[in-house]
Amino acid sequence: NLEPIVNKAKEIIEVAEAIEENKEMLGDADFGEMAKEELAELEPKLVELQEEIKILMIPKDPNDDKDIYLELRAGTGGDESALFVEDTFKMYSRYADKLGWKVEIVSSSEGTAGGYKELIILIKGESVYSKLKYEAGTHRVQRVPATETQGRVHTSAITVAVIPEVGDVEVDIKPNDIKMDVYRSSGCGGQSVNTTDSAVRLTHIPTGIVAAIQDEKSQHKNRDKAMKVLKARVYEAQMREQMDKLAADRKLQVGSGDRSEKIRTYNYPQSRITDHRIGLTIYALDDVMNNGALDLVIDPLIAHAQAEALQAAESGN
Structure with missing residues (x-):
């Protein structure tokens, strides 16, 4: 346009x-x-x-207008990490609500002491990917866990993946390339969930990428959801290959999307959030986590990415 x-x-x-x-x-x-x-x-x-x-005039990211799957996974820190997955989910939900986006839980795996070991959510709305694409990476939290009797600050981590939702045209997966396994689901979901083989695991044989869904009572519904997640993950893997090359060529600070990269620290005792990619530090943790003010972090990231893209365009790289 x-x-x-x-x-x-x-x-x-x-x-x-x-x-x-x-x-x-x-x-x-x-x-x-x-x-x-x-x-x-x-x-x-x-x-x-x-x-x-x-x-x-900066070339537009073709995925910017897409809806996304946001995958949150507990990392180091055990129970505290699972609790932070839930806190981060609420942070994104409040931000989405502020922008009029819709949030739907696609798949969840609960933690042993609350929170979630893994959570996959679908966020639908206007230009979702353009706002949230820089959230991919490792998020660290520093705070005193509820179970800590000595008042010591613990450091935990979770990983966030941001995957654009794709249509059938954008990623071609041949039926012969998919292996399907069914099994009995575990956890919550009512009596029938645990008594039938309703959980579905799909494997994309050429890449080894897997999507497993067990939240629905119906095997058919779980398969549909798993198929959508699998397509998005295969598309993301292809996209990541291109992005890795681009990031290596341009040495970008923002937007590499590497999940192992520690991108942000949330320090509760100091009410501080630091984004390590651009050296941003703000003392507004409560606003960001509880009041939907994630734009305090996202807007500077977008501005920095635009500046990098301009610099790359002007230098002809």
Whole structure:
């Protein structure tokens, strides 16, 4: 869609013409002072508009408008890590609610002392991937667990994967390339969940990528969900291959999406959130976690990624 670029270009032309007109009036006895004041406003505005059109001309990520699967997994820290998966899920849910997005739990595996060992959620709405794509990586939490009697701060970690939802056209998986296993599900879900082979595990044979769903009582529904997750994961693996090459070529700080990369620390005693990729530190942990203010972290990340893309475009890399 070229309309935003065309409109911005028209704005630039109008401001540039107004600057020229005011420059011509600088020597005028009646209007010189007014022209000087106008120029003081117009010249910085022109610079601003020129930067804005550069950002509009950065090639758009084809996935930016897509809905996403957000996969949260407990890592180091045992029970405390599982509890932080739940806290992070609530953080994303509140942010989604603020933006009018819909959140649906696709699959969940509960922790032994609360929280979740693993959680897969589907987030639907306007430009979800464009906002949340920089959330992929390892998130560390530093806080005093409820079970800690000495008041010591523990460090735990969870991993976040951000996977765009894809249609059948975007990823071609041949039926012969899929191995399906059915088994009895474990955990919650009512009596019938545990008494029939309703859980489904799909394996994409060429890549070894697996998707297992057991949340629904019906095997058919679990298979449908697993198939959608599997397609998204295969697509993401293909996309990651391209991104890894791009990140290596450009040495990008933001957007590599490597799940092993420690991207952020949430320090509860200090109410501090630090994003290590761009050196961002904010003291607004409660707002981000509980009041949907994740944009305090996301907006600087997007701005930094745009600056990197501009720099790469200007250097011809």
